[in-house]
Amino acid sequence: MKPPLLLIGHGSNDDAGSAEFGRFVxxxxxxxxxxxxxxxxxxxxxxKPRLSDTVASLVARGHHRLVALPLSLSRVGEELPAAMALEQERHPTLMYDYGRPLGPDPRVLALLAERLNEAAVELEPIQEFPRLRAVTSVPVEEPVQHIELSETAVVLVGEGSTDPAANAEVHRVSRLFWETHAYDFMTVETAFVSVTPPGVPGGLERCRRLGAKRVIVLPYLLFAGGLLERVWAQALAYGAGHPDLDIRCAEVIGDCDSLADVVIERYEEALQLVH
Structure with missing residues (x-):
């Protein structure tokens, strides 16, 4: 029997994000x-479940070797190795191997492109929130103006970190995404939900000053929840002050088989490194 796969999330008070994490597991x-x-x-x-409880359960069921894989789009800091080292102290027989974070895998970028294209479709304006699939400042009674992709900018929004290398990686993802999936768009700018500038309003303002008529906010996030709601809220607040700019918000990557394919490849890769 192969060693178990342990998916590790950072955790938050967000029930919606935790539920989607559970569905993906x-x-x-x-x-x-x-x-x-x-x-x-x-x-x-x-x-919950906390990492310590999950590891204790695995060891109690007779598993003494596992593959620990951070379910994260960004680089892993010192927090995860420290947590796993602590688990080894608690369970001296425990051995583990790391799976690589998901990062800007080509299939992750392809999923981002799917979410972007869904939001870019010429739909009637939707004002329901937070169940919307697109946010726009154009009044409902007005017909939707046709806007070319060359007049449409993208703001790719990362979570934001105190780690400069993690933030730099999001900028790298924006460039990779533009060159591989969004080259017909005006530009792909980078913004962050919190911690580090520019925020979502800053990214939108840059696109407006570049002459964009429409901006699609693309969350570089795995699952829906509080962070996504903050992205939408920041976009809506900016849009209220700029009624001439059509602002749309795409969905997160989400629980799907394509994302599972990437995780399974990381798992198999970790197993091969062991042998």
């Missing part, structure tokens, strides 16, 4: 069941 459990591989999930902080 279940999807992987179903996908890897045919390979006789157990799949569990745990959080480093705040949310």
């Amino acid at each position: 279940h999807r992987l459990r179903c996908r890897l069941d045919q390979n006789a591989a157990d799949v569990s999930g745990g959080y480093l902080d705040i949310a």
Whole structure:
């Protein structure tokens, strides 16, 4: 039997994000069941199940080697290695191997392109929130103006970090995404939800000054929840003060089989490194 896959999230007080994380763990459990591989999930902080509880459960079921994979789009800092080292102190028989973070994998960029294209479709304006799929400042009674892709900019929004290298990686993703999937658009700018500038309003303002008629806010986030709501709220607030700019918000990558494909490849890659 293959060693179990342990998916590790950072954790938050956000029930919606935790629920989607749980659904994704279940999807992987179903996908890897045919390979006789157990799949569990745990959080480093705040949310449940906590990483320590999940590891204790795995060890109690007789698993003493596992693959620990951070379910993250950004680089892993010192928090995860420190947490796993602590688990080894608690369980001296425990051995583990790391799977690489998801990062700007080509399939992740392809999923971002799908979300971008969904938001770019010429739809009637939608004003329901937060269930909307597009946000626009154009009044409902007015017909939608046709806007070319060359007049449409994209703001790719990362989470934001105190780690400069993590923020630089989001800028790198923006450039990769523009060159591989969004070259017909005016530009792909970078913004962050919090911690570091520019924020979403700053990214939108740059696009406006570059002459964009429409801007699509593209969250570089795995799951829906509080962070996505903050992105939407910042975009709506900016749009209220700039009624001539059509602002749309795309969905997050989300729980899907394509994302599961990337995680399974990371898992298999970690197993091959062991052998």
